[in-house]
Amino acid sequence: MTEPGKAPRYDRIGVGYAQHRRADPRIAQQIHSALGAGASVANVGAGSGSYEPTDRTVISIEPSAVMAAQRARSAPAVRGFAHALPLHDDGVDAAMSVLSLHHWDDHTKDGVLEMRRVASGPVVIVTFDAAISGQMWLVADYMPELRELDDQIFPRPELIAEWLGSARIDVIPVARDCEDKMLGAFWAHPEWVLDPEIRQVTSGFARQSAETVARVEQAVRADLASGAWDARYGELRALQQLDVGLRLIVGN
Numbered sequence: 001m002t003e004p005g006k007a008p009r010y011d012r013i014g015v016g017y018a019q020h021r022r023a024d025p026r027i028a029q030q031i032h033s034a035l036g037a038g039a040s041v042a043n044v045g046a047g048s049g050s051y052e053p054t055d056r057t058v059i060s061i062e063p064s065a066v067m068a069a070q071r072a073r074s075a076p077a078v079r080g081f082a083h084a085l086p087l088h089d090d091g092v093d094a095a096m097s098v099l100s101l102h103h104w105d106d107h108t109k110d111g112v113l114e115m116r117r118v119a120s121g122p123v124v125i126v127t128f129d130a131a132i133s134g135q136m137w138l139v140a141d142y143m144p145e146l147r148e149l150d151d152q153i154f155p156r157p158e159l160i161a162e163w164l165g166s167a168r169i170d171v172i173p174v175a176r177d178c179e180d181k182m183l184g185a186f187w188a189h190p191e192w193v194l195d196p197e198i199r200q201v202t203s204g205f206a207r208q209s210a211e212t213v214a215r216v217e218q219a220v221r222a223d224l225a226s227g228a229w230d231a232r233y234g235e236l237r238a239l240q241q242l243d244v245g246l247r248l249i250v251g252n
């Protein structure tokens with residue numbers, strides 16, 4: 001969220017987003033099939049346009065000018081916030097939001113209820129279950145600060161489902177070659193921790209202090225060089241996908 005007089009958070013942390021945070025086709029497929037066959041969809045916290053379907057009308061809502069400017073392959077976004085969607089009741093067939101609601105601060109429930117209000121059909125939300133994502137090696141063993149933050153900002157998927165009234169919760173497995181370099185995709189790529197550009201486009205890193213980021217980078221660098229990382233987590237190198245807590249919530 002953005003306090004009055006302050007720039008949206010993603011005006012600061014969204015620089016270079018579109019280069020590394022491209023839609024992964026397998027995740028897109030899961031989202032699109034959950035959206036159903038309706039002719040229109042609202043995308044809330046739409047960012048650079050990742051995961052937007054191309055076969056129907058999309059109304060994209062995005063507060064950050066830095067993110068909206070990266071919509072080179074998508075139609076322009078409306079500047080707006082989740083908790084006050086500029087749409088009529090049942091104004092669209094479906095609503096979607098991908099990895100955005102943990103930035104809605106005090107308005108998370110309001111935003112979910114707004115999505116329910118404006119969509120006559122499915123409400124599709126992609127989010128992390130912090131109890132699972134917090135078990136990933138990067139968070140559990142190197143960056144416990146992120147577990148603390150995530151526990152505060154990610155509502156439990158079951159709670160989001162409750163807000164929606166009736167909803168199912170599906171696992172979205174994250175593939176080794178996931179094209180969207182979200183923090184959950186780091187499970188297979190410890191070397192990404194050493195790349196400041198890739199780190200910066202994950203809010204998990206971008207919201208930490210410079211000291212924390214430097215400490216995590218040094219520790220991962222040392223453990224990769226010494227072989228300690230492979231000794232501890234080497235079996236991950238053989239996996240093609242993993243449940244790192246990414247969840248698809250579909251309200252009907």
Ligand SMILES: C[S@@+](CC[C@H](N)C(=O)[O-])C[C@H]1O[C@@H](n2cnc3c(N)ncnc32)[C@H](O)[C@@H]1O
Pocket residue numbers: 001002008010021044045046047048049050051061062063064067080081082083097098099100101103104203
């Ligand atoms: C991690 S990005 C995800 C962008 C896009 N959905 C994607 O999957 O690539 C989070 C987005 O949520 C937006 N956002 C932050 N606060 C918001 C709010 N209160 N209402 C709507 N969107 C918000 C940010 O500006 C940012 O574009």
